[in-house]
Amino acid sequence: MDDKTILKEIGQRIRQIRVSKGMTQNDLAFSAHLAPSNISDIELGKSNMWIVTFVKIVEALQVSADLILRSDVPEVNSIYKKEFSEMLDDCSPTEIEAILKIVSEVKSTLHKPKKEEDY
Numbered sequence: 175m176d177d178k179t180i181l182k183e184i185g186q187r188i189r190q191i192r193v194s195k196g197m198t199q200n201d202l203a204f205s206a207h208l209a210p211s212n213i214s215d216i217e218l219g220k221s222n223m224w225i226v227t228f229v230k231i232v233e234a235l236q237v238s239a240d241l242i243l244r245s246d247v248p249e250v251n252s253i254y255k256k257e258f259s260e261m262l263d264d265c266s267p268t269e270i271e272a273i274l275k276i277v278s279e280v281k282s283t284l285h286k287p288k289k290e291e292d293y
Contacts, residue, residue, distance in 0.1 A: 182219030187242045189217040191235050194284065205234035 192202050199217070203210040207230060215221035216231070223231075232239045240253070262270055 177222075178219065181222060184242060185217040185219040188213075188231060188235070191237055191241070192217075195235065197235075202231065202234055206230040 192199070197205075199213045200210050202208075203213045206213075206227075208227065212221065212223075212227070213231075216223055216227075228239070228242075232242065262273065265273065
């Protein structure tokens with residue numbers, strides 16, 4: 175995979191997370207103390223960002239860097255599954271059922287095809 179493809183994929187992941195959190199590019203730029211044009215260039219894969227910029231974005235989005243950098247790596251997925259399981263450990267069956275319904279709805283929403291205006 176070439177550098178340009180990697181930058182585009184990272185940018186797409188940042189955009190997907192930003193949109194899923196209901197943030198605009200301006201919101202993310204403000205929270206990360208960056209210019210909105212920087213966010214746009216990063217999301218489009220046009221810009222190679224410094225590690226400091228990446229950290230600011232991760233912190234503003236409140237996500238793990240792994241989610242952006244290595245979202246499809248089996249080891250990362252197993253970490254997420256373990257974390258999810260640990261969250262349910264002290265829940266009652268009723269709470270687990272409610273959480274599963276919420277997760278199901280979120281998953282359904284995430285799997286819907288995105289419209290161009292969502293970006």
